[in-house]
Amino acid sequence: DSGVTQTPKHLITATGQRVTLRCSPRSGDLSVYWYQQSLDQGLQFLIQYYNGEERAKGNILERFSAQQFPDLHSELNLSSLELGDSALYFCASGRLKTGLNEQFFGPGTRLTVL
């Protein structure tokens, strides 16, 4: 158990809908990262927040958005869902100030778009 929690574990929805994925980082971690894992794209970085501020953006679609709240939990919002958005979404947390800058991954949310 990495200490990172994600809810829900599974999400089944229809095309065109909007969903919100939630992540709580490890205690003491200020940085939250979102990754998408799919069969065709592999593991891809989406976005990073540090202490409430967006710090880095990867291959995140305009239909997707995220935020980090004052209590450091983060939410990833996916809208106008398409079949191709079906994937495993991971949140990771870490502490930028340590040399290792290790990222610890949550259990993931499996999104299925029908």
Place this chain on the structure above:
Amino acid sequence: ELKVEQNPLFLSMQEGKNYTIYCNYSTTSDRLYWYRQDPGKSLESLFVLLSNGAVKQEGRLMASLDTKARLSTLHITAAVHDLSATYFCAVAIKETSGSRLTFGEGTQLTVNP
């Protein structure tokens, strides 16, 4: 754009044998990570390699880093069935504001009795 390539992508080996997974990356990096993923599960951190020549070992797994060649290896010694999983290498390039990971495609390891 940073590219990370692993090979092989699929590896089927017998228990007791040795093998090496290779991870090549395209630009200078200050950190390389190895993760393990069981089917449908999360990523478990195995090793963090920080400098040229770094070598780390845990049980039957040993990871090394050659920053000049932009190459990391994950060596498996005397494989056992419990090592069956997908192994990912990931490279971090420290940016002023964070440190995203770029992952390789993963190596799916199957250890047969």
